[in-house]
Amino acid sequence: MSNSERLYLYPVWIRLWHLTNAILCLVLIVTGLSIQFSNPSVVLQFKVAVAIHNIAGVLLTLSYVVFFLGNLFTVNGKYYIFEVKGFITRLMKQFRYYTIGIFRKETPPFPVTMEQKFNPLQQFSYVILMYVLVPLAILSGIGLLYPQITVNSLLGTSGLNLTDLLHITAGFLITVFLCIHIYFCTIGKTSVSNFKSMIDGYHESH
């Protein structure tokens, strides 16, 4: 494999952040499900699940601050900025590749370069995830963690209940993202090359 096929796209801080984020998200999903479907016979005791979920939530918030500042002050932020004009067309093009082109062994429409780390679908889903869903989960989580700050009543129902619903919905959508994300990571030069790149920092092109 020549060096030109290997791009150093993931500096140490991103890899450390990504690893932390991945572990915390998994812990939060497992404990979150355990709380949501609590049952005396389950392995994870309710109180323990709540305590782990709370601690992991606080750590995820800190990890998000690292991500947010990192994107604000390093070049990594540029990968999350996209041109609105023609974006839908580019999204559809990538979608067509994943649903049809990939089976016809077509070349990817948006190959990975140092200027363009993400394809349009990745860009769209990562922006929605990191700038909408995760902040929503964090803010609603804080509202549940410290319920005195949530409004007592909104639209005729308990403000806390709505915050609860928002938190579960955000958590659910993050879980959906995670399932797709992990599967799509198998679409690389080999089915493990993308996982490897998150360890050594180098992306291997198809």
Added chain:
Amino acid sequence: MIQKANIRPAWVVLLLLLAFTLVLSLAQTDDQGSTGTPRKGSGENTRVLYSRFKNAEENENCLKCHGQSKYQYVNAESQKLTTRRMYAETIIHREEFYVSNHREFKCTDCHSEDYSAFPHPGNLRMETIANCIDCHGGDEHYAKFQFEKIDTAFMKSVHFQKHSDEFTCWMCHDPHTYKINARTTENLTETISYDNTICLNCHDDADRYRLLTDKQKPDIIKKHEWLPNQESHFTKVRCIECHSRNEDTLIVSHYIVPKKMAVRKCEDCHAKNSILTASLYKYQVKEAIQKEGLFKGLLLNGASTVGPDKNNALNIISFIIIGLLLLVIAGHAALRFKNK
């Protein structure tokens, strides 16, 4: 020549004040006439105040003594004017009676006509007083109040089971002051207080409590020490919410249960209504922070509003979505593998 009136304004004011005082004192003067009958302790204004009620004038024959804490009569033997204290239990306060449901009643509608004699004949102490059902039972006019159902529920209550006929309607509902409340209220706090006062009249009054038992009256505060936010519960919840079995069709349950059957589980009240759940959760977290400190109390209190019974429909939808997603992924992976 025009003569200037030489009247100082101060004199006018003084004269007016004198006239006003005179009118007021006349109005407040009691009837001082001496007859052989008891004297009343209240004034003419009281009669005027309640005269619009159908039997107010006739009732004054009783209330001139029973309407206040003392009464006077001329002793037939010594011919002396005698003042006596009225027993607290036989005092009927006009301001309470004339807003009660029985305000249009004559005293003698329920009590014997023989009370018109003074001193009252001794045998009247044995007088039998009618219960609610005696007058209201089987009356279509009162059907909506469901007196028969109330009576059946009362028969099952711990009060009747333990004390039988000794425990009458009047133990809780004084017919002289009783007014319909839960049906007509616009102020829930007042209704709660009104209802709870009915219970506390005996359960927080050792003398009244021991009318029916030789046992010591339990200390209500101590007995409810286990109850979180005790003061709020006492002022915002009726005693009967926990101490009676709810009957669907009755606004006020009369089936008071023994204390071992009273509601003690928080979730019996707080689980179904989300606003109550929320306030309970907030209380739990607040208390944990106070007890354990911010870090431990906040993160490790074990409280959560999320639970399996929260929204089953959403749970099912989320399972379906995840299931479909996994199917699509599996299909995609299989096709990729096939085309490799």
